[in-house]
Amino acid sequence: xxxxxxxxxxxxxxxxxxxxxxxxxxxxxxxxxxxxxxxxxxxxxxxxxxxxxxxxxxxxxxxxxxxxxxxxxxxxxxxxxxxxxxxxxxxxxxxxxxxxxxxxxxxxxxxxxxxxxxxxxxxxxxxxxxxxxxxxxxxxxxxxxxxxxxxxxxxxxxxxxxxxxxxxxxxxxxxxxxxxxxxxxxxxxxxxxxxxxxxxxxxxxxxxxxxxxxxxxxxxxxxxxxxxxxxxxxxxxxxxxxxxxxxxxxxxxxxxxxxxxxxxxxxxxxxxxxxxxxxxxxxxxxxxxxxxxxxxxxxxxxxxx
Amino acid sequence: xxxxxxxxxxxxxxxxxxxxxxxxxxxxxxxxxxxxxxxxxxxx
Numbered sequence: 001x002x003x004x005x006x007x008x009x010x011x012x013x014x015x016x017x018x019x020x021x022x023x024x025x026x027x028x029x030x031x032x033x034x035x036x037x038x039x040x041x042x043x044x045x046x047x048x049x050x051x052x053x054x055x056x057x058x059x060x061x062x063x064x065x066x067x068x069x070x071x072x073x074x075x076x077x078x079x080x081x082x083x084x085x086x087x088x089x090x091x092x093x094x095x096x097x098x099x100x101x102x103x104x105x106x107x108x109x110x111x112x113x114x115x116x117x118x119x120x121x122x123x124x125x126x127x128x129x130x131x132x133x134x135x136x137x138x139x140x141x142x143x144x145x146x147x148x149x150x151x152x153x154x155x156x157x158x159x160x161x162x163x164x165x166x167x168x169x170x171x172x173x174x175x176x177x178x179x180x181x182x183x184x185x186x187x188x189x190x191x192x193x194x195x196x197x198x199x200x201x202x203x204x205x206x207x208x209x210x211x212x213x214x215x216x217x218x219x220x221x222x223x224x225x226x227x228x229x230x231x232x233x234x235x236x237x238x239x240x241x242x243x244x245x246x247x248x249x250x251x252x253x254x255x256x257x258x259x260x261x262x263x264x265x266x267x268x269x270x271x272x273x274x275x276x277x278x279x280x281x282x283x284x285x286x287x288x289x290x291x292x293x294x295x296x297x298x299x300x301x302x303x304x305x
Numbered sequence: 306x307x308x309x310x311x312x313x314x315x316x317x318x319x320x321x322x323x324x325x326x327x328x329x330x331x332x333x334x335x336x337x338x339x340x341x342x343x344x345x346x347x348x349x
Contacts, residue, residue: 020319033311034311035311035312035315036311036312036314036315038315039314039315039318039319042318042319042322043318046322142329145325145326145329148325149321149322149325149326152318152321152322152325153318153321153322156314156317156318156321157314157318159314160310160311160314256326260329260330260333263333264333267333267336267337267340270340270344271336271340274340274343274344274347277347278343278347281347
Protein backbone atom coordinates (compact mmCIF):
# COMPACT_ATOMS: atom_id res chain seq x y z
CA UNK A 1 0.00 0.00 0.00
CA UNK A 2 2.92 2.35 0.74
CA UNK A 3 4.16 1.99 -2.83
CA UNK A 4 0.70 2.47 -4.30
CA UNK A 5 0.44 6.09 -3.14
CA UNK A 6 3.46 7.52 -5.03
CA UNK A 7 2.56 5.51 -8.15
CA UNK A 8 -1.00 6.83 -8.03
CA UNK A 9 0.29 10.35 -7.36
CA UNK A 10 2.48 10.25 -10.50
CA UNK A 11 -0.38 8.83 -12.60
CA UNK A 12 -2.74 11.51 -11.29
CA UNK A 13 -0.23 14.27 -12.07
CA UNK A 14 0.01 12.98 -15.66
CA UNK A 15 -3.78 12.75 -15.92
CA UNK A 16 -4.21 16.31 -14.60
CA UNK A 17 -1.61 17.61 -17.06
CA UNK A 18 -3.31 15.72 -19.90
CA UNK A 19 -6.72 17.09 -18.87
CA UNK A 20 -5.29 20.63 -18.78
CA UNK A 21 -3.84 20.17 -22.28
CA UNK A 22 -7.17 18.83 -23.55
CA UNK A 23 -9.09 21.69 -21.91
CA UNK A 24 -6.87 24.51 -23.18
CA UNK A 25 -5.68 23.18 -26.54
CA UNK A 26 -7.75 20.27 -27.88
CA UNK A 27 -11.33 21.22 -26.90
CA UNK A 28 -13.01 23.38 -29.58
CA UNK A 29 -13.79 27.03 -28.87
CA UNK A 30 -17.41 27.83 -28.04
CA UNK A 31 -19.16 29.83 -30.76
CA UNK A 32 -21.00 32.09 -28.28
CA UNK A 33 -18.70 32.44 -25.27
CA UNK A 34 -15.30 32.08 -26.93
CA UNK A 35 -12.44 30.67 -24.84
CA UNK A 36 -13.82 31.69 -21.45
CA UNK A 37 -16.23 28.74 -21.58
CA UNK A 38 -13.18 26.51 -20.89
CA UNK A 39 -13.73 27.32 -17.19
CA UNK A 40 -16.35 24.54 -17.46
CA UNK A 41 -13.53 21.97 -17.38
CA UNK A 42 -12.66 23.00 -13.82
CA UNK A 43 -16.01 24.33 -12.57
CA UNK A 44 -18.26 21.35 -13.40
CA UNK A 45 -15.88 18.48 -12.41
CA UNK A 46 -15.24 20.28 -9.10
CA UNK A 47 -19.01 20.48 -8.48
CA UNK A 48 -19.53 16.79 -9.31
CA UNK A 49 -16.61 15.79 -7.09
CA UNK A 50 -17.95 17.93 -4.21
CA UNK A 51 -21.42 16.34 -4.54
CA UNK A 52 -19.90 12.86 -4.50
CA UNK A 53 -17.82 13.65 -1.41
CA UNK A 54 -20.80 15.15 0.43
CA UNK A 55 -22.79 12.04 -0.43
CA UNK A 56 -19.98 9.84 0.97
CA UNK A 57 -20.05 12.00 4.10
CA UNK A 58 -23.83 11.43 4.31
CA UNK A 59 -23.54 7.63 3.97
CA UNK A 60 -20.69 7.43 6.50
CA UNK A 61 -22.63 9.63 8.95
CA UNK A 62 -25.83 7.58 8.64
CA UNK A 63 -23.90 4.35 9.12
CA UNK A 64 -21.99 5.83 12.06
CA UNK A 65 -25.26 6.81 13.77
CA UNK A 66 -26.78 3.40 13.04
CA UNK A 67 -23.70 1.51 14.26
CA UNK A 68 -24.67 2.26 17.88
CA UNK A 69 -27.42 -0.38 17.68
CA UNK A 70 -27.05 -3.59 15.59
CA UNK A 71 -30.84 -3.80 15.10
CA UNK A 72 -30.92 -0.29 13.56
CA UNK A 73 -27.98 -1.24 11.38
CA UNK A 74 -29.81 -4.33 10.07
CA UNK A 75 -33.03 -2.39 9.50
CA UNK A 76 -31.11 0.32 7.61
CA UNK A 77 -29.56 -2.28 5.31
CA UNK A 78 -33.03 -3.51 4.32
CA UNK A 79 -34.29 0.05 3.85
CA UNK A 80 -31.35 0.78 1.51
CA UNK A 81 -32.00 -2.45 -0.44
CA UNK A 82 -35.69 -1.51 -0.75
CA UNK A 83 -34.82 2.03 -1.89
CA UNK A 84 -32.37 0.56 -4.41
CA UNK A 85 -35.07 -1.72 -5.87
CA UNK A 86 -37.55 1.17 -6.04
CA UNK A 87 -34.90 3.39 -7.66
CA UNK A 88 -34.18 0.66 -10.21
CA UNK A 89 -37.80 -0.03 -11.20
CA UNK A 90 -39.71 3.24 -10.58
CA UNK A 91 -38.09 5.37 -13.34
CA UNK A 92 -39.47 2.94 -15.94
CA UNK A 93 -43.07 3.15 -14.63
CA UNK A 94 -44.91 5.49 -17.09
CA UNK A 95 -46.47 7.68 -14.35
CA UNK A 96 -43.07 8.27 -12.71
CA UNK A 97 -41.32 8.62 -16.06
CA UNK A 98 -43.57 11.58 -16.91
CA UNK A 99 -42.45 13.33 -13.73
CA UNK A 100 -38.76 13.13 -14.63
CA UNK A 101 -37.20 16.39 -15.84
CA UNK A 102 -36.99 16.82 -19.61
CA UNK A 103 -33.92 15.08 -21.00
CA UNK A 104 -33.32 12.87 -17.96
CA UNK A 105 -33.22 9.22 -18.99
CA UNK A 106 -34.89 6.57 -16.75
CA UNK A 107 -31.84 4.35 -17.30
CA UNK A 108 -29.51 7.03 -15.86
CA UNK A 109 -31.74 7.39 -12.77
CA UNK A 110 -31.74 3.60 -12.29
CA UNK A 111 -27.95 3.41 -12.76
CA UNK A 112 -27.42 6.23 -10.26
CA UNK A 113 -29.65 4.41 -7.73
CA UNK A 114 -27.60 1.24 -8.20
CA UNK A 115 -24.29 3.09 -7.80
CA UNK A 116 -25.49 4.81 -4.62
CA UNK A 117 -26.66 1.54 -3.06
CA UNK A 118 -23.35 -0.08 -4.05
CA UNK A 119 -21.48 2.81 -2.45
CA UNK A 120 -23.47 2.36 0.77
CA UNK A 121 -22.49 -1.31 1.08
CA UNK A 122 -18.87 -0.70 0.03
CA UNK A 123 -18.46 1.95 2.73
CA UNK A 124 -20.08 -0.32 5.32
CA UNK A 125 -17.78 -3.17 4.30
CA UNK A 126 -14.44 -1.34 4.27
CA UNK A 127 -14.90 1.27 7.00
CA UNK A 128 -15.92 -0.41 10.24
CA UNK A 129 -16.63 1.36 13.56
CA UNK A 130 -14.71 4.60 14.13
CA UNK A 131 -13.37 4.53 10.56
CA UNK A 132 -16.84 5.65 9.45
CA UNK A 133 -16.43 8.84 11.43
CA UNK A 134 -12.91 9.35 10.07
CA UNK A 135 -14.25 8.88 6.53
CA UNK A 136 -17.09 11.33 7.21
CA UNK A 137 -14.77 14.15 8.31
CA UNK A 138 -12.35 13.39 5.46
CA UNK A 139 -15.08 13.56 2.81
CA UNK A 140 -16.58 16.74 4.30
CA UNK A 141 -13.25 18.57 4.43
CA UNK A 142 -12.15 17.67 0.89
CA UNK A 143 -15.72 18.31 -0.31
CA UNK A 144 -15.57 21.84 1.11
CA UNK A 145 -12.32 22.45 -0.81
CA UNK A 146 -13.96 21.40 -4.10
CA UNK A 147 -17.14 23.34 -3.31
CA UNK A 148 -14.99 26.43 -2.62
CA UNK A 149 -13.53 26.06 -6.12
CA UNK A 150 -17.07 25.93 -7.55
CA UNK A 151 -17.99 29.12 -5.68
CA UNK A 152 -14.84 30.92 -6.83
CA UNK A 153 -14.76 29.81 -10.49
CA UNK A 154 -18.53 30.35 -10.92
CA UNK A 155 -18.46 34.15 -10.45
CA UNK A 156 -15.22 34.42 -12.48
CA UNK A 157 -17.08 32.71 -15.33
CA UNK A 158 -20.32 34.66 -14.76
CA UNK A 159 -18.68 38.11 -15.00
CA UNK A 160 -17.74 38.01 -18.72
CA UNK A 161 -20.77 35.90 -19.75
CA UNK A 162 -23.65 37.34 -17.69
CA UNK A 163 -22.08 40.73 -16.99
CA UNK A 164 -22.43 40.22 -13.22
CA UNK A 165 -20.38 38.35 -10.63
CA UNK A 166 -23.35 36.94 -8.74
CA UNK A 167 -27.10 36.70 -9.40
CA UNK A 168 -28.71 37.55 -6.03
CA UNK A 169 -31.70 35.35 -5.26
CA UNK A 170 -30.81 32.76 -7.88
CA UNK A 171 -31.72 29.43 -6.31
CA UNK A 172 -28.83 27.42 -7.80
CA UNK A 173 -26.22 29.90 -6.62
CA UNK A 174 -27.81 30.49 -3.22
CA UNK A 175 -28.34 26.77 -2.54
CA UNK A 176 -24.68 26.08 -3.40
CA UNK A 177 -23.54 28.82 -1.03
CA UNK A 178 -25.80 27.40 1.71
CA UNK A 179 -24.39 23.92 1.05
CA UNK A 180 -20.86 25.26 1.49
CA UNK A 181 -21.86 27.06 4.71
CA UNK A 182 -23.48 23.91 6.13
CA UNK A 183 -20.32 21.86 5.63
CA UNK A 184 -18.09 24.66 6.90
CA UNK A 185 -20.21 24.74 10.08
CA UNK A 186 -19.89 20.93 10.26
CA UNK A 187 -16.09 21.30 10.25
CA UNK A 188 -16.20 24.19 12.74
CA UNK A 189 -18.38 22.09 15.07
CA UNK A 190 -15.86 19.26 14.93
CA UNK A 191 -12.93 21.62 15.40
CA UNK A 192 -14.15 23.55 18.42
CA UNK A 193 -16.52 21.26 20.32
CA UNK A 194 -14.97 19.36 23.24
CA UNK A 195 -18.06 17.32 24.03
CA UNK A 196 -17.94 13.53 23.89
CA UNK A 197 -21.11 13.79 21.76
CA UNK A 198 -19.40 15.84 19.03
CA UNK A 199 -19.16 12.96 16.58
CA UNK A 200 -22.86 12.16 16.92
CA UNK A 201 -23.90 15.81 16.66
CA UNK A 202 -21.73 16.27 13.58
CA UNK A 203 -23.20 13.12 12.01
CA UNK A 204 -26.74 14.44 12.56
CA UNK A 205 -25.78 17.80 11.03
CA UNK A 206 -24.27 15.96 8.06
CA UNK A 207 -27.49 14.01 7.49
CA UNK A 208 -29.53 17.24 7.37
CA UNK A 209 -26.85 19.04 5.36
CA UNK A 210 -26.94 16.37 2.68
CA UNK A 211 -30.58 17.28 1.98
CA UNK A 212 -29.27 20.42 0.29
CA UNK A 213 -27.33 18.40 -2.31
CA UNK A 214 -30.41 17.27 -4.31
CA UNK A 215 -31.83 20.81 -3.99
CA UNK A 216 -28.66 22.22 -5.58
CA UNK A 217 -28.61 19.55 -8.28
CA UNK A 218 -32.28 19.64 -9.30
CA UNK A 219 -32.86 23.39 -8.82
CA UNK A 220 -32.02 24.15 -12.45
CA UNK A 221 -34.74 21.77 -13.61
CA UNK A 222 -37.55 22.85 -11.33
CA UNK A 223 -36.88 26.58 -10.89
CA UNK A 224 -36.17 29.48 -13.22
CA UNK A 225 -32.51 30.31 -12.71
CA UNK A 226 -29.77 32.28 -14.38
CA UNK A 227 -27.58 29.17 -14.27
CA UNK A 228 -27.55 27.16 -17.54
CA UNK A 229 -29.14 23.71 -17.89
CA UNK A 230 -27.04 20.65 -17.02
CA UNK A 231 -24.56 19.49 -19.63
CA UNK A 232 -25.28 15.79 -19.09
CA UNK A 233 -28.64 14.10 -18.55
CA UNK A 234 -30.61 17.31 -18.84
CA UNK A 235 -31.31 17.58 -22.52
CA UNK A 236 -28.30 19.82 -23.09
CA UNK A 237 -26.65 19.72 -26.50
CA UNK A 238 -22.95 19.70 -25.80
CA UNK A 239 -20.47 19.02 -28.58
CA UNK A 240 -19.22 15.40 -28.15
CA UNK A 241 -15.59 16.64 -28.26
CA UNK A 242 -16.29 19.04 -25.41
CA UNK A 243 -18.08 16.31 -23.47
CA UNK A 244 -15.10 14.00 -23.96
CA UNK A 245 -12.72 16.60 -22.48
CA UNK A 246 -15.15 17.28 -19.63
CA UNK A 247 -15.18 13.59 -18.69
CA UNK A 248 -11.36 13.40 -18.85
CA UNK A 249 -11.19 16.41 -16.54
CA UNK A 250 -13.62 14.79 -14.13
CA UNK A 251 -11.58 11.57 -14.09
CA UNK A 252 -8.45 13.60 -13.30
CA UNK A 253 -10.24 15.50 -10.52
CA UNK A 254 -11.65 12.27 -9.09
CA UNK A 255 -8.17 10.70 -8.94
CA UNK A 256 -6.80 13.85 -7.31
CA UNK A 257 -9.66 13.91 -4.77
CA UNK A 258 -9.05 10.23 -4.00
CA UNK A 259 -5.36 10.91 -3.24
CA UNK A 260 -6.14 13.93 -1.08
CA UNK A 261 -8.81 11.93 0.81
CA UNK A 262 -6.31 9.11 1.30
CA UNK A 263 -3.78 11.52 2.88
CA UNK A 264 -6.43 13.22 5.02
CA UNK A 265 -7.80 9.85 6.18
CA UNK A 266 -4.32 8.68 7.25
CA UNK A 267 -3.68 11.99 8.99
CA UNK A 268 -6.92 11.72 10.97
CA UNK A 269 -6.25 8.11 11.98
CA UNK A 270 -2.73 9.03 13.12
CA UNK A 271 -4.02 12.06 15.02
CA UNK A 272 -6.48 9.92 16.95
CA UNK A 273 -3.79 7.34 17.74
CA UNK A 274 -1.46 10.05 19.06
CA UNK A 275 -4.28 11.54 21.11
CA UNK A 276 -4.99 8.15 22.68
CA UNK A 277 -1.31 7.55 23.35
CA UNK A 278 -1.03 10.96 25.04
CA UNK A 279 -4.07 10.23 27.20
CA UNK A 280 -2.66 6.83 28.18
CA UNK A 281 0.74 8.35 28.92
CA UNK A 282 -0.81 10.92 31.20
CA UNK A 283 -2.63 8.17 33.08
CA UNK A 284 0.64 6.29 33.62
CA UNK A 285 2.50 9.38 34.84
CA UNK A 286 3.21 9.53 38.60
CA UNK A 287 0.33 11.35 40.18
CA UNK A 288 -2.14 10.02 37.61
CA UNK A 289 -4.59 11.98 35.49
CA UNK A 290 -4.50 15.05 37.76
CA UNK A 291 -1.06 15.99 36.39
CA UNK A 292 -2.04 15.50 32.77
CA UNK A 293 -1.38 18.16 30.17
CA UNK A 294 -4.13 20.21 28.57
CA UNK A 295 -3.83 18.18 25.36
CA UNK A 296 -4.37 14.90 27.19
CA UNK A 297 -7.47 16.20 28.93
CA UNK A 298 -9.27 15.95 25.60
CA UNK A 299 -11.75 13.04 25.79
CA UNK A 300 -10.78 10.00 23.69
CA UNK A 301 -14.03 10.14 21.75
CA UNK A 302 -13.61 13.79 20.83
CA UNK A 303 -14.00 14.82 17.18
CA UNK A 304 -11.07 15.39 14.85
CA UNK A 305 -8.45 18.17 14.75
CA UNK B 306 -17.03 39.75 -26.15
CA UNK B 307 -13.37 40.82 -26.24
CA UNK B 308 -11.44 37.55 -26.47
CA UNK B 309 -8.29 38.99 -24.85
CA UNK B 310 -10.16 40.11 -21.75
CA UNK B 311 -12.15 36.86 -21.54
CA UNK B 312 -8.86 34.91 -21.58
CA UNK B 313 -7.89 36.78 -18.41
CA UNK B 314 -11.00 35.38 -16.68
CA UNK B 315 -10.15 31.89 -17.90
CA UNK B 316 -6.61 32.06 -16.49
CA UNK B 317 -7.90 33.63 -13.27
CA UNK B 318 -10.30 30.69 -12.75
CA UNK B 319 -7.59 28.09 -13.40
CA UNK B 320 -5.06 29.84 -11.16
CA UNK B 321 -7.66 30.25 -8.39
CA UNK B 322 -8.45 26.51 -8.56
CA UNK B 323 -4.83 25.46 -8.11
CA UNK B 324 -4.24 28.12 -5.49
CA UNK B 325 -7.07 26.69 -3.37
CA UNK B 326 -5.72 23.16 -3.82
CA UNK B 327 -2.18 24.31 -2.98
CA UNK B 328 -3.38 26.07 0.18
CA UNK B 329 -5.23 22.96 1.32
CA UNK B 330 -2.30 20.64 0.55
CA UNK B 331 -0.05 23.06 2.47
CA UNK B 332 -2.36 22.89 5.48
CA UNK B 333 -2.28 19.07 5.31
CA UNK B 334 1.53 19.08 5.25
CA UNK B 335 1.65 21.47 8.21
CA UNK B 336 -0.70 19.24 10.19
CA UNK B 337 1.41 16.18 9.30
CA UNK B 338 4.61 17.81 10.54
CA UNK B 339 2.89 18.98 13.75
CA UNK B 340 1.63 15.44 14.32
CA UNK B 341 5.11 13.99 13.71
CA UNK B 342 6.45 16.32 16.40
CA UNK B 343 3.70 15.20 18.78
CA UNK B 344 4.57 11.55 18.05
CA UNK B 345 8.19 12.25 18.95
CA UNK B 346 7.09 13.86 22.23
CA UNK B 347 4.91 10.85 23.09
CA UNK B 348 7.86 8.53 22.26
CA UNK B 349 10.07 10.30 24.84
